[in-house]
Amino acid sequence: FQVIAEEIAGNNGYVELMFCAKKLDDKDLFSKSDPFLEIYRINDDESEQLVYRTEVVKNNLNPVWESFKVSLSSLCCCEEKRKLRCLVWDYDSRGKHDYIGEFYATFEEMQKALGGNKVQWDCMNPKYKARKRNYKNSGVVILTELKKLHRVYSFLDYIMGGCQIHFTVAIDFTASNGDPRNSCSLHYINPYQPNEYLKALISVGEICQDYDSDKKFSALGFGARIPPKYEVSHDFAINFDPSNDECEGIQGVVESYQSCLPKIQLYGPTNVAPIISKVAKLAAEEEKTKEASQYNILLIMTDGVVTDMGDTREAIVRASYLPMSIIIIGVGNADFTDMQILDGDDGILRSPKGEPVLRDIVQFVPFRDFKNASPAALAKCVLAEVPKQVVEYYSHKAFPPKCPRMDSPDSALSS
Template sequence: MSDSQEATSPVAGIGGPAACVCKVELRVSCKSLLDRDTLNKSDPCVILMVQNQGQWTELDRTEVIKSNLNPVFAKVLMLDYYFEEVQKLRFEVYDIHGAHSIGTRDDDFLGGVECTLGQIVAQKKMMKPLLLKYGKYAGKSTITIHAEEISGNNGYVELSFCAKKLDDKDLFSKSDPFLEIYRINDDGTEQLVHRTEVIKNNLNPVWEPFKVSLISLCSCDDERKLKCLVWDYDSRGKHDFIGEFYTNFKEMQKISSGNKVTWECINPKYKLKKKNYKNSGLVILSDLKLHRVYSFLDYIMGGCQIHFTVAIDFTASNGDPRNSCSLHYINPYQPNEYLKALIAVGEICQDYDSDKRFSALGFGARIPPNYEVSHDFAINFNPEDDECEEIQGVVEAYQNCLPKIQLYGPTNVAPIINRIAKQAAGKEPIKDASLYHILLILTDGVVTDMADTREAIVRASYQPMSIIIVGVGNADFTDMQILDGDDGVLRSPKGEPVLRDIVQFVPFRDFKTASPAALAKCVLAEVPKQVVEYFSHKAIPPMNPVLNSSPNSIANTPE
C-alpha cells in the first residue's frame, strides 16, 4: 500500500539554493530476471540508491514479489526533482531470502542499472538492460522505469474496496483474493496503479483502504479506463484468475452516503463456456475520500494577501550618507544597493497585496526628536502608521529619512522580527488563510544580537511569515549563514528547533552583475513552499477552495 503526496512548485532560484520544482513518482517493472533459486523462481525486490557527494545511499525500495521473473512492482518510489542538478540514481535488483538484509550475498544480486533522474523524466518510460558486476549483462534481464510528474494542482484519493461471493479456486480451502488496478494509457498499454494485500481463506474479503494520487490513478482524466483484476494468491507465483471488470474514476465518484458502487467480477472464459454464468463475484467500492493538496496559487487565488515589510540597517558601519563611498549614498543617477534590493523584491511582493501599502522600518540609528538609539522605528516617523504607498513611497520615505537621523549601532534585528511576528500572530487565533507576512531585512554586517535573533526566528516560525535577509556591501557574512536553515536546523540558544525553515539569506554582491529579477527570484524562491507549509501545518485550507466538497464523501485537506 502506497501513500502518494504532492508538493507545490516554487521556481528554482538563480545563484541560490535549489528549490524543488516538483515531485516525481517512479514505477518499476522487470522482465526475464535471472533465476537464483533451485526449487522456485527468484523473489525480486528493487532498491533505489541515490548519490550524494560521491556516496551511494538507499532512498527507498519496492515490495518483494514471490517467485516471479517478470515482476511489476506496486510500490511507488517518490523523489524531489531539481531541474538544475544532475541527480544520479542506481536501481539494484535482489533475490530476497527471508528477512535477512539485502546484499549480504553476491548470489542474491540479479543486476543493476545507473542513470539520472533527468534521463528518466525526459523519456518518461525508460527500459534498460540489467548489468552484473564488471558490466556483464544479466542475461536478457531488463528493467523498465515509468516517471510521472506530481504537481501541486493534483490531489489524492483514498479508496476502500471489498468483495462478495468470489469464486473458490482452492480445493481444500477458500480463495486467497487480492485486487489489482491498472490504468489504460493513451497508447493502449496498461500501468499498474495499486495491488492490495492478500486476504487469506476468504470469499468475502475486505481490503485495507489505500491512497493513490489522481495523476497515477487516471492521469487526472475522470473518464480514463481502469482495468481491475481479482486473483487467488499462490505462494509459487502462479496466481489463479478469478475475474475482472472495467471502470473509471467518474463512475467511482457516484458513491454517496449510504450508496456503494458495485461491479460484477467477470471471467471471460467462463462467460463463453457456461450458459448460466452470471459472474465470479461482486467487487464493491465501499468508501471514497478525495483529498485536495493545496498549492501556493490555491492560497493566493483564494484571497490570501502578502503583506511586505522592509527593515533597513542604519548603523554607522554603512558610512556617512553624504559621502559617495557610503552604502547609503543617494546617487541621483543610480540607486544604491539598499534601494536595488528593496525595489527588486518589493516590486514582486506588491502584486500580492491589494492595498499596495508596505511597512518600512529602520534599526541602529539615533532618531529625532531626542536622538536616542532605536532598533525598531518607522522611517516615515509616524509610529501610528508605518505604512507607505507602494514601493515608490518606501523609496521616498527612505530618502527623506536619511538627513534626519544619525547612523549609530549596534546591529540588532531581533526587535523588528519580534514586532512582525506579533503582528502576524494577531489578537485572535488564526482561522483562515487571509494574510501572510514577508519581512525583508537589509543589513551591511553580521547581526550583533545573534542569540536574541535566533530566539526570535524560532518564535516567528510558528507564525504566518517568512524572513529574507540581504547582506549589502563587502562584509564577511559567513556567520549569517547560520540563520538560513539550508545547512541544518536553526535552533534557539536553548536548543529549540524552528518549526519551519523561514529564513533565506543572500549577499547582494553575488547579484551585482545580474539583473534585479535574478535577486528577487533567488530570495523569493522558497516563499511559496513556506506559505503552503504554514497553512498545511495549521490544517487551514484556502478561503475559496478550488475543489468543491461533498460533506459525506469528500474531504479537502491540505498536506
C-alpha cells in the first residue's frame, strides 16, 4: 500500500497561465509574423526541458495565446526561483521557424500576476542587441493572468494529515454458496482447514487492517435468515449486536463469522444494494463534517451472482458522491460478469436511468487468481485504486488535509 501511495504522491499542484505579446518583430516579407511561445525549465545541470509550447497565432504582431494549465513540478520543480527560458518564434510550415527573441523568468516573478496585475518581460534578440546601438527589444511578452494556483494534495498528505480509513466487511450468506454442512459449500464448516470465505477474509483482511486506524472492522452479512424470527436480512451485524457491529481486528471478524454461521439459514436473494446504502449513510454523515477525517471502504465478499443489479448500480452511483470506495472480492469459481460490470473498468458505470458515476469507486478482485500469489501481489490488486479514489473525492470537494504536512514539496505554493 505504501508503494502504491508513493506512486500517486508527488508535486502535483498546477497553475493556469495566459500570455500575450505586443509589437513583436515582423519576420515575414509579405505578411506579419505567426508567433508562438515556448517555455523551457533550466535544470540543475543547465540542460533545458520543454515545459509548454503555445499554439501559433497567424499573421499577428500582438498575439494573445490561449490560457494553458501546467503542473508546478513540470514548470519549476516546485522551486519558485528556478529559471525559465522563454522563446518566441515565427512559425514556418517547413519547420525552419524564425527566432524573434527570448527572455528569462521565474515562477516567483509570475506570481505577481495573482492579484490581477500584469507582468511583462522584454523579448530580446541577443544578436540585434550586440549589433544595434539603439536596440530596445523585439517586443514585449506579458503574463496577463495567473488564473489559479491549485494545491492538489496526495494520498499521503491526507493520511499523514489525520484522515482515517474505516473498513466494513460484508459477507454473502445466500444459498447459492451451498449448504455449509456440505463439503462443496464455500461456507463449509471444516474444523481442520478454513473454507473459501475464511481464506479470502484472512488474506485480504490482514492486508486491510494495517490501514484501518483503530483496527476495528464493521462486519455485516446479507442474504440469510437470522434469529430470532428467522426473517431474511440483507444488512445484519454478524455479531448480532446492531448497536455495535465492530469486531476487533480481522481475527475478531473471523471469530464472529465462525460463531454466526451455525445460527443462520443461508437463503437469498443476493441483494447487495442495502449493504452499500447502509455504509453510504455513514459516509454521508461524515461528508457533513466538511473535513478529510474519515474515508469508508466497503469490502464485499460474494460468490458472484447479484439479484438486484439495477438497485446496486443506483446505489454505487449515489455512493460515488461520498467519501467511500467499494472493493468486491469474488469467492469461488462462479461467473463474475456482474462484478466486472460494477467495476466499470471497461466503461463508465451508470444507474438504470443513465446517470454516470461521479468517480470510479469499485474495484473487483477474483480471489481465485491470487490463491498462490504473494501477499504483495494481492495487496497491490486489492488496494490499487484506493489512493486515487481518496484523492479524487477530497479534491472534488476541495477538502484539504486536516493537518497539512509543512514539509510537503509544494506547500509554499498553496493558495
